[in-house]
Amino acid sequence: MSFNDVPAEAYDRFMGRYSTLLAPLFLDFAGLDPAKDSSEGRRVLDVGCGTGALTAELAAELAARFGQETIAAIDPSPPFIQAVRERYPQVDAREANAEELPFPDASFDAVLAQLVVHFLTDPVAGIREMRRVTRNAGVVAASVWDFAGENSPLSVFWRAARELDPQVRDESLLPGAREGHLRELFVSAGLRDVIEVALEIRREHSGFDEWWAPYAGGVGPAGSYLASLDPDHRLELRERCRASLPPGPFVLTARAWAARGMVVQAAA
Known part of the structure; x- marks a missing residue:
C-alpha cells in the first residue's frame, strides 16, 4: 500500500487520531531497559514512521527515561518524511523501505x-532487516491493528462495506492482523524469546x-475503497456506518496485536 500521494495532514486526521493513543502503550510494551544504556548512548529506529506518532513519543519520552537518545526514522512516503523532518528536526529521518534499511548491521x-508490518510486500524480509540493524541482545517490536478480530478503529467501516459488497477486500487478511500471526512472523525472521500481547485504546x-469525515481523504485501503465507489454507493455506505454507531459523543475501543523479540547473534 503506497502513501506517496497522501498529504501528512490527511493521514493525521484519519489514522493519527488513533495511532497517537497507541504509541505510548506500544513504547511501554517494547520494554526498553534503562539499565542497558551504554556510555555511547542509545539508538532507536522508528520503521514506517508515517507522520510521526511514535516518533513524537520517542522524542518526548526517551530522553527523560534513558538520558540522551539518538532517534532515527524511515518511511517510503516523501510527504510523511518531510512532515517528520519539520516536526522533529532532531530526528534522523530518511526516505526508505523497511525491506532495505539504509543502516549498517547492529546500528540500533x-x-x-508501529502499524507498518501489514503493509510490507514481504513482512518476514522486513522484520529480518529490522533484526539485522539491531545489536546483539537488542529489541525488535511491532504492532498491527486487530483487523481479523474486527477490533480495529476501521471495523465499523469494513463491516458496513461487506454488507454492501460481500466480495470486498478488507484488511482482515493482511500480515499480522490476526491473533498469533505477528508472533509467527517474528519467529520466522529469526527473533528469539518472542511474545505477543493485545494493546487496547479508547x-x-x-x-x-x-x-x-477523514475517510473522504482517500487514506489507506479504506479511503481508497471509498473513493472507488460511485456517489450513490458512497452515500449508502456512509448511512450504514451511521446506523451502526450511537449518537455522539461516543467512544470507540480498538485493539492492536504487538510482538516483541530479542536479537541473538550467532557466535563467530
Missing part, C-alpha cells in the same frame, strides 16, 4: 515498527460526522 539498540468522537 531497539527497532520499533478514543472519543464528538459525533458521526467527525468520525466519518
Whole structure:
C-alpha cells in the first residue's frame, strides 16, 4: 500500500487520531531497559514512521527515561518524511523501505515498527532487516491493528462495506492482523524469546460526522475503497456506518496485536 500521494495532514486526521493513543502503550510494551544504556548512548529506529506518532513519543519520552537518545526514522512516503523532518528536526529521518534499511548491521539498540508490518510486500524480509540493524541482545517490536478480530478503529467501516459488497477486500487478511500471526512472523525472521500481547485504546468522537469525515481523504485501503465507489454507493455506505454507531459523543475501543523479540547473534 503506497502513501506517496497522501498529504501528512490527511493521514493525521484519519489514522493519527488513533495511532497517537497507541504509541505510548506500544513504547511501554517494547520494554526498553534503562539499565542497558551504554556510555555511547542509545539508538532507536522508528520503521514506517508515517507522520510521526511514535516518533513524537520517542522524542518526548526517551530522553527523560534513558538520558540522551539518538532517534532515527524511515518511511517510503516523501510527504510523511518531510512532515517528520519539520516536526522533529532532531530526528534522523530518511526516505526508505523497511525491506532495505539504509543502516549498517547492529546500528540500533531497539527497532520499533508501529502499524507498518501489514503493509510490507514481504513482512518476514522486513522484520529480518529490522533484526539485522539491531545489536546483539537488542529489541525488535511491532504492532498491527486487530483487523481479523474486527477490533480495529476501521471495523465499523469494513463491516458496513461487506454488507454492501460481500466480495470486498478488507484488511482482515493482511500480515499480522490476526491473533498469533505477528508472533509467527517474528519467529520466522529469526527473533528469539518472542511474545505477543493485545494493546487496547479508547478514543472519543464528538459525533458521526467527525468520525466519518477523514475517510473522504482517500487514506489507506479504506479511503481508497471509498473513493472507488460511485456517489450513490458512497452515500449508502456512509448511512450504514451511521446506523451502526450511537449518537455522539461516543467512544470507540480498538485493539492492536504487538510482538516483541530479542536479537541473538550467532557466535563467530
